[in-house]
Amino acid sequence: MADDLRAPDPTYRTDALIAEDIDAYLDLHQRKSLLRFITCGSVDDGKSTLIGRLLYDSKMIFEDQLAALEADSKRVGTQGQEIDFALLVDGLAAEREQGITIDVAYRFFATEKRKFIVADTPGHEQYTRNMVTGASTADLAVILIDARKGVLTQTRRHSYLAHLIGIRHIVLAVNKMDLIGYDRAAYDAIVADYAAFARTIGIERFVAMPISGFRGDNIATRSAHTPWYDGPTLIEHLERVEVDSDAAQAAPFRMAVQWVNRPDLDFRGFAGQIASGVIAPGDTVRVLPSGRTTSVARIVTLDGDLDRAVAGQSVTITLADEVDCSRGDVIAAADTPPQLSDQFEATIVWMGEEALLPGRGYWLKLGTQTVTATVQEPKYQVNVNTMEQLAAKTLDLNAIGVATLATDRALVFEPYADSRQLGGFILIDKLTNATVACGMLHFALRRAQNVHWQPVEVSREARAALKNQKPAVLWLTGLSGAGKSTIANLVEKKLARMNRHSFLLDGDNVRHGLNRDLGFTDADRVENIRRVGEVARLMTDAGLIVITAFISPFRAEREMVRRMMEPGEFIEIHIDTPLAEAEARDVKGLYAKARSGKLANFTGIDSPYEPPEDPEIRIDTTAMSVEEAAEAIVRRLIP
Template sequence: MADQPTATEPKYVTDALIADDIDAYLATHQHKTMLRFITCGSVDDGKSTLIGRLLYDSKMIFEDQLAALEADSRRVGTQGQEIDFALLVDGLAAEREQGITIDVAYRFFSTEKRKFIVADTPGHEQYTRNMVTGASTADLAVILVDARKGVLTQTRRHSYLAHLIGIRHIVLAVNKMDLVGYDRATYDAIVADYHAFADGIGIDAFTAMPISGFKGDNITAPSTNTSWYDGPTLIAHLETVELDSDAAAAQPLRMPVQWVNRPNLDFRGFAGLIASGTVRPGDAVRVLPSGKTTTVARIVTLDGDLDAAVAGQSVTLTLADEIDCSRGDVIAAADAPPQVADQFEATLVWMADEALIPGRAYWLKLATQTVSATIHQPKYAVNVNTMEHLAAKTLDLNAIGVAELATDRPIVFEPYASEGAVPNKALGGFILVDKLTNATVAAGMLNFSLRRAQNVHWQALDVGRAEHARLKNQRPAVVWLTGLSGSGKSTIANLVEKKLHRMNRHTFLLDGDNVRHGLNKDLGFTEADRIENIRRVGEVAKLMADAGLIVITAFISPFAAEREMVRAMVPEGEFIEVFVDTPLAEAERRDVKGLYAKARAGQLKNFTGIDSPYEAPQKPEVHIDTTTMTAEQAAERIVDVVIGDA
């Protein structure tokens, strides 16, 4: 055993590692509860400094870290302060250079009573999405306010987001009290201002305290500088606040299935994290969305079977009956199951530089479920300063709004917010992912299902697509010609139909210009309208293919996501994408309709190739290079593919 440090040596984590009874020390810390919280607020309110102070005062800094911190503090210059606590958290070079927080920094520390994970979130508006990321797993939010500046826009924004995400415990930390002489009137005015705002957004209660991260006032011990304050210190409050996990255990059982555990033919279990409730062998459960019921046979873990498992534990459940259950399903209490629906109202926090495109399909990930979801035009956006509901056609970066969405199949869910209850983060919170870039574009909360989704059912038909195709003696197909305006799509499509007609094939041609005279005459040429144009055409093409027809379409269809959306509508192998590849310069030279000239002159807005993008197919079934092939040759090649596939 190493010698104990002398009285002059700093007492940090190394003390614990050389304790006389390491086993007892580890056992004590293993059974402590865990609180996750965030610090947020406006720029330079002292969030990083506060966390650095918490780490320092809780003896969670190693000696080599302390030495490096002191060296960094001297290098950046800290106005006479021996240690710049913010440097403990601001890890990015850009953060240290600018003295701000950009990314979310997670830090761990503990006290004698509880363990903590704290997320230091950035104050700049442009990094609001980072704040949402940090808040998504938090039980408590520490909203910092600079005593010199009072409640600012970002204070309101972050408070609104914390409340929206369902954080029930709010601490208003009026920081830098040392810079206002610990003036009580200043503190009281800030608390009153925040109280008025909090009431307006539905925050029923919060805990206010005057602090100084720089000096350590009311952080771990009561400060003599604020003798007029008789509330708890920050650490004391963090150690005693109620945990959401405790409340979650009292809710009905919910366990999203992450993995079907099948190591051999004699064992089949369903692994996942219990989101809420308690489960015991013999409990009646319901598997959703199928609705099948059974009972729990065993609760299996690496350390052996359990008599019970509660929210927060990862386990494998085996069921008494052989019922269909796979990843994405939810095992729930049989007598209190969650809901199943495919249309919802949701609140969105938009996190991408590219604005929301109504009508476009995104991946929606909720718990272990991944589905395709289409977002409608927002009902409104929220002004976080005034709480006004503003008309909105889209949502830009950091915007918050409410919109309806539809998924391609029913999902298991619960409303995110329930009156007086812990938020249903597992089955109510989701993210949206761009299908092309795989970038997360939004975080969302499901408000409620649209009841009409439960009242519309597929009608069983005795004569289906197979019978229609057999009658026509052909295999249905959707031949989708895409390319720039003037590329020759309509000419080639017309030739393809003529050739197939001479071969006694049953066809129908949908042309981009023709459908805009009827079916889509209400649509313009904005990005959202183009998406809706293709969606409608895709649905029509699908119905015609169900009737056994070979459907030929000629549309610019500039966006890859929408072409993939149509591909997903029909059975695999029946969508034949044809890229009519014509260079922009050649398409402009042809310019039969004079459209490019108008677009270049600014008389025609949102024209593909000029001021609206065209996303060329990466792996089309047929690639037609019109600079080397005639229209006749192109049509022959397409027909060969269609007939060959048939």
């Protein structure tokens, strides 16, 4: 009984009070601003160690993590028995084994004043493409320099890329000052060297600071080892820097449609994240690329309708009128819409192991839009050390260049300098689905605005009806010597006897005129097939049956031509002859020349041939005669 009457413990707290504190903490945390930043620089400049130190100093490491870190540090064998902070970030086994960062590692931490998401990006040149990924969403870049080495090539490359991608807040962190005895003269020389380079690439302002990620100098607290430095610590600067979120709200309204929300017949909304501007019910908007105007009826969220939505919010918008709008369209302010074009100048950062093939079709993704794009031969490539513009016919891994690109239909866009969301794109290889490049649109080409489709009165259907036939493309592909031209000639003779209107495009013949300027490099082969494809498309518009006989070694270009045609019109025919058999025939003596080294880039010898994986017709020339092959093709076309 006495136990029941004792005074309550003042430190005792009910579950309700604890829950209140948690809610208050989460609410306070949610209202903090968020800064996204990256660390970049050359290999072994200390990027991972710096991030580990930031996590440690901001008390973002649990006790069990700290114990594991201390054990790992002893096992890996760092200096003495001290903590190797890089192990907090280098998560891949390959990274720990090599002592370098390979992948982009994202980490979250927070201080009393702000939340942060930091991306630790690779320093090795081989993984520059990964650095671009991390930089694409960052507001600030911490460029690290090893105080013992100074400004290196990769320092320049990462600085150029950060500025190119639109990062305007740069911190120059001269790291490992402890290893040079905190020498002020060495520090000043590095800062002066970097400043001279920064001006050449357009970086007008940056904040420099001497640090040691390993020792913690000027990271969270001011260091006694650098009394000559009177600037902020790194964390102080990260807490203070102003992220220009207001600018996004001040810009005209844009929202790319990610999804059409249609849960029932009574509701049709368009979901997406607002890229810029402010929107409210009643505002007049324009849907692009159609150009239709309407007004906003509602702004819907899971928490209820909003009276106003701003840049950065993900919402569902309903419109007052039934307008055609789908994924990939852009809803924009009616009086200040973005631009439309299908030809651009762009800066391209090449990320693919295989070099750019000018003229080849790649998927281009810009926001929620996906189109086919072809890149022309680069105007120039940028030397990141000197900013010199170098002549280039292609772009190799990690190369940066400026080129013209064309898309198969108009894109809704804005220059990258005005909008990351509507100006930044990636290129994807159509066969492998690998991302091979990222890029920034500069402007639309004037010719794209001046050239328009001229409507014609006689349709392709009417032209085909006059000829009493269905247009088609019989695309014969195979090795040199496979028998393509012989079979194609016989197919055309059979069609002529059936009163069918056809035309034969032969690989050798078109190189005497239309394609006489092209050689036999991979890029020239791509352009050769692109031109032939365009001619074949025009001929099908005229109602003709087009027969082509081309090696056409690459699947990507054959698929490109298929997409030019109406569904069902492209019939791929693999003249399947083994290399040994084709070489044995060698009526032109080409294989012999290729084997002797007198003929370069010859398909099947020193240039690849990619056989069709699923052709409409496969002709095995070792199992059937030329007559039988031609008859099989004609029967497939005209049953």
